[in-house]
Amino acid sequence: MDKSKRMPPACVAYFGLIFFNLLCLSKKLFMIKEKILVIGACGQIGVELTLELRRIYGGSQVVASDLREENELLKGTGPYVSLDVMNKEMLHVQVIRQNITQIYLLAAILSATGEKNPNLAWHLNTQSLLNVLEIARDEQIQKVYWPSSIAVFGPTSPKTNCPQQTIIEPITVYGISKYAGEFWCNYYNHRYGLDVRSLRYPGLISYKSEPGGGTTDYAVEIFHDALTEKKYQCFLKEDTYLPMMYMSDAIRATIELMEVDASAISVRTSYNIAGMSFSPKEIGEEIKKHIPEFKIIYEPDYRQAIAESWPQSIDDSVANKDWGWKPAYNLEKMTTEMLKNMQQFLRKNNSNMIK
Numbered sequence: 001m002d003k004s005k006r007m008p009p010a011c012v013a014y015f016g017l018i019f020f021n022l023l024c025l026s027k028k029l030f031m032i033k034e035k036i037l038v039i040g041a042c043g044q045i046g047v048e049l050t051l052e053l054r055r056i057y058g059g060s061q062v063v064a065s066d067l068r069e070e071n072e073l074l075k076g077t078g079p080y081v082s083l084d085v086m087n088k089e090m091l092h093v094q095v096i097r098q099n100i101t102q103i104y105l106l107a108a109i110l111s112a113t114g115e116k117n118p119n120l121a122w123h124l125n126t127q128s129l130l131n132v133l134e135i136a137r138d139e140q141i142q143k144v145y146w147p148s149s150i151a152v153f154g155p156t157s158p159k160t161n162c163p164q165q166t167i168i169e170p171i172t173v174y175g176i177s178k179y180a181g182e183f184w185c186n187y188y189n190h191r192y193g194l195d196v197r198s199l200r201y202p203g204l205i206s207y208k209s210e211p212g213g214g215t216t217d218y219a220v221e222i223f224h225d226a227l228t229e230k231k232y233q234c235f236l237k238e239d240t241y242l243p244m245m246y247m248s249d250a251i252r253a254t255i256e257l258m259e260v261d262a263s264a265i266s267v268r269t270s271y272n273i274a275g276m277s278f279s280p281k282e283i284g285e286e287i288k289k290h291i292p293e294f295k296i297i298y299e300p301d302y303r304q305a306i307a308e309s310w311p312q313s314i315d316d317s318v319a320n321k322d323w324g325w326k327p328a329y330n331l332e333k334m335t336t337e338m339l340k341n342m343q344q345f346l347r348k349n350n351s352n353m354i355k
């Protein structure tokens, strides 16, 4: 090439900078244009996830929806629609009307409640996902998020550091529905190129909204009762170890997975993620460091068998390798935060319960 026609290096740097700035601007504009639908927004995860998505994308860009009445914490923070995810036509209308570009599907029946009505749990958990996947395919939705659970694992899966790929033979209807769902996500990705992403959450510990009928709910109830009653009756045996995670880690994991470039994602079923692992006795002892008079008694019920069918800890090295997942909370840090935050929350919302 004729040297006289080459651009001087200063010009190359100048145009390079302009190009970079345009790229950043277009990314920002692109992000602003995202319109997100959260289905099941009034549940334990939905409330906190919706609030965080609204903080990132702007209140008006995140449409919260649920069967229930709008949660108090969501009121005034963005749009809310009353929606039954099983009504495919109504869901389709909302997706079109609201110009939705991303869907987070959180509606489900959880492990303990599922065992009381297996047919309903199977129907809701699988049909809701199929409705969302079909509409997402039809409307060329950019990204779909759907959570799976450690409940996919069963008694034949390894008990400690349960790997991403292993023997998976769930014994609860909830676990069966989640495992089937993982393969539907994988299928829509491979067959239709739909960008659907998923995490296998462990038991989630939070203070803003109540847990929805899972086997790990004790790890939320225990904080509530420690603060209000100074004692807790636990439905699991004292030495039952289960994988758990503080909600802020779960929300961060969800958003980190959804923001990462699609090329980084090697798992289109669902990623193992881990936070911490403890038994009721261990969390009780951690609470006693803050509330010395706290007492815990054990009355195991039908949930003990469910808990015993699950692994005690999870290997999340694939999530770490693919998109850098690392939890920030261990048992000690989570207990301190939970007691502080739940106390403030109870004072604000139900002050006469604190003793």
Ligand code: NAD
Binding pocket: 039, 040, 041, 042, 043, 044, 045, 046, 065, 066, 067, 068, 083, 084, 085, 086, 105, 106, 107, 108, 109, 110, 124, 147, 148, 149, 150, 200, 201, 202, 203, 204, 205, 210, 211, 212, 213, 214, 216
């Ligand atoms: P949750 O029960 O607290 O919330 C689910 C929400 O879905 C509720 O507000 C409910 O009203 C709504 N819903 C139910 N049926 C609906 C329908 N037909 N149409 C619209 N909304 C409907 O559950 P969660 O704990 O927030 O869990 C959310 C997701 O995360 C679920 O898929 C669950 O399986 C998964 N998960 C949760 C945990 C956990 O510890 N919370 C652990 C593993 C996986």
